[in-house]
Amino acid sequence: MKYLFTSESVTEGHPDKLCDYISDSVLDECLKQDKNSRVACETLASKGEVYITGEITSKANIDIEQIARNTIKEIGYDNANLDIDYKTCKITVNISKQSSDIAMGVDKSLEDKEGENAHSEGAGDQGIMFGFACDETDEFMPLPISLSHRLAKKLTEVRKNEEIVGLRPDGKVQVTVEYDDGKPLRVDTVVLSTQHIDDKNIDELRKEVKEKIIFKVIPENLIDENTKYYINPTGRFVIGGPLGDSGLTGRKIIVDTYGGYARHGGGAFSGKDPTKVDRSASYMARFLAKNIVANGYAKKCEIQLSYAIGVARPVSIFVDTFGTETIPSTEIIGKVEKFDLTPRGIINYLDLQRPIYRLTTNYGHFGKENLPWEKIVEM
Numbered sequence: 001m002k003y004l005f006t007s008e009s010v011t012e013g014h015p016d017k018l019c020d021y022i023s024d025s026v027l028d029e030c031l032k033q034d035k036n037s038r039v040a041c042e043t044l045a046s047k048g049e050v051y052i053t054g055e056i057t058s059k060a061n062i063d064i065e066q067i068a069r070n071t072i073k074e075i076g077y078d079n080a081n082l083d084i085d086y087k088t089c090k091i092t093v094n095i096s097k098q099s100s101d102i103a104m105g106v107d108k109s110l111e112d113k114e115g116e117n118a119h120s121e122g123a124g125d126q127g128i129m130f131g132f133a134c135d136e137t138d139e140f141m142p143l144p145i146s147l148s149h150r151l152a153k154k155l156t157e158v159r160k161n162e163e164i165v166g167l168r169p170d171g172k173v174q175v176t177v178e179y180d181d182g183k184p185l186r187v188d189t190v191v192l193s194t195q196h197i198d199d200k201n202i203d204e205l206r207k208e209v210k211e212k213i214i215f216k217v218i219p220e221n222l223i224d225e226n227t228k229y230y231i232n233p234t235g236r237f238v239i240g241g242p243l244g245d246s247g248l249t250g251r252k253i254i255v256d257t258y259g260g261y262a263r264h265g266g267g268a269f270s271g272k273d274p275t276k277v278d279r280s281a282s283y284m285a286r287f288l289a290k291n292i293v294a295n296g297y298a299k300k301c302e303i304q305l306s307y308a309i310g311v312a313r314p315v316s317i318f319v320d321t322f323g324t325e326t327i328p329s330t331e332i333i334g335k336v337e338k339f340d341l342t343p344r345g346i347i348n349y350l351d352l353q354r355p356i357y358r359l360t361t362n363y364g365h366f367g368k369e370n371l372p373w374e375k376i377v378e379m
Contacts (some may be wrong), residue, residue, distance in 0.1 A: 013169020
C-alpha cells in the first residue's frame with residue numbers, strides 16, 4: 001500500500017525557536033556554574049520585546065538579559081523594522097525560585113521516604129515520555145523529519161555564509177515522503193518558506209533555493225519528475241521573526257522529536273534542567289529505542305516511560321516494535337529493564353548535568369551524533 005507522510009522543521013530564526021534558544025542558553029549558563037541548578041525557563045517574544053520568566057534555583061550568577069541579547073544577535077536578528085533588533089528590543093526578566101512543594105519531591109523521592117534508601121531523587125513532575133527509532137536513515141530517524149531538518153539547517157547555512165544573498169533568519173520547511181509498504185519510496189513535495197529582504201527577486205530566490213539547498217540536500221534517487229516544489233508560495237516573506245508572529249518556548253515539540261511519525265507525551269524540552277523527566281526521560285527513551293534498532297533487535301521501536309511526581313522509579317514501561325522484532329519481545333523488554341530509569345540513574349548514565357542543551361535546540365533533539373543519548377552500545 002502506498003501513502004504519503006509529511007513532517008516539518010523550522011530555522012533557528014523562527015520565533016518559537018528563538019525563544020527555545022534563549023531558554024536553553026539560560027539553562028546552559030546556569031549549569032556551567034552550578035551543575036545542580038534547577039531551571040524551568042520560559043521565553044515569550046513579540047514585537048520589539050522579549051519576556052523571560054519561570055523558576056530558577058541555582059548558585060550561578062548570570063546576566064539573563066545579556067544572555068538573551070547575545071542569543072538574538074547570534075541568530076542574526078538586528079532589524080526592528082523586519083523582525084527584531086538585539087540592540088534595542090525591550091527585555092523583561094521575571095524569574096522566581098522553584099516551588100518548595102516541588103523541590104521536596106525532587107530532593108527526596110518517595111522510595112527514600114519509605115526507607116528504601118536506593119533512590120535519592122524523585123521525578124520533578126508526573127508525565128509520559130516517548131522515544132522512537134527506525135531504520136529508515138543512518139541516524140535511525142524517520143526520513144521526512146530527517147530531510148526537513150537537513151533542509152532547514154542548510155537554509156540557515158546559505159544565509160549566514162551569504163551563498164544566497166538577501167535572506168533573513170526566519171524560515172520553515174516541510175517534506176512529504178511517499179511510502180510503499182512502509183518503506184520510503186520518493187519525495188513527493190517540498191515546501192520551503194524563507195524570510196528575505198524587500199528587494200529580493202522572487203524568481204531568483206526560488207531558483208537559488210532549488211539549486212543551492214534542495215538539490216544539495218535531498219538525494220537524487222528520491223526526486224523524480226513528479227516531485228513538487230513550493231518555494232515561498234505567497235510570493236513575499238519580508239516581515240518575520242517576532243514582528244511577524246509571536247514566539248514561545250516549547251511550541252515546536254513535534255519539530256523537536258519525530259515530526260509526528262511517532263507519539264508524543266506532550267511535554268516540551270527547552271529551558272528545563274534534567275531533573276525534569278519531560279526532557280531527560282524522553283532522551284533516555286530515545287536512547288533505548290535507538291539501541292534496540294541499532295543492535296538489530298527490531299526495525300522500528302517506540303518506548304513509553306511514565307512517572308509520578310516525587311517518585312523515582314517509572315510507573316510504567318511500554319515497548320512496541322510493531323511486529324518488526326527479530327528476538328522475542330520479552331527479551332527486548334528485559335534489555336530495557338536492565339537500565340536504571342530513575343531520574344538520577346538517567347542523569348548519571350547520560351551525563352546530563354552539563355551545558356549541552358544549546359546543541360539540542362535547533363534542527364531536532366534526536367539524530368545528532370554528538371549527543372549522549374545518540375550513542376550506540378551493546379545491549
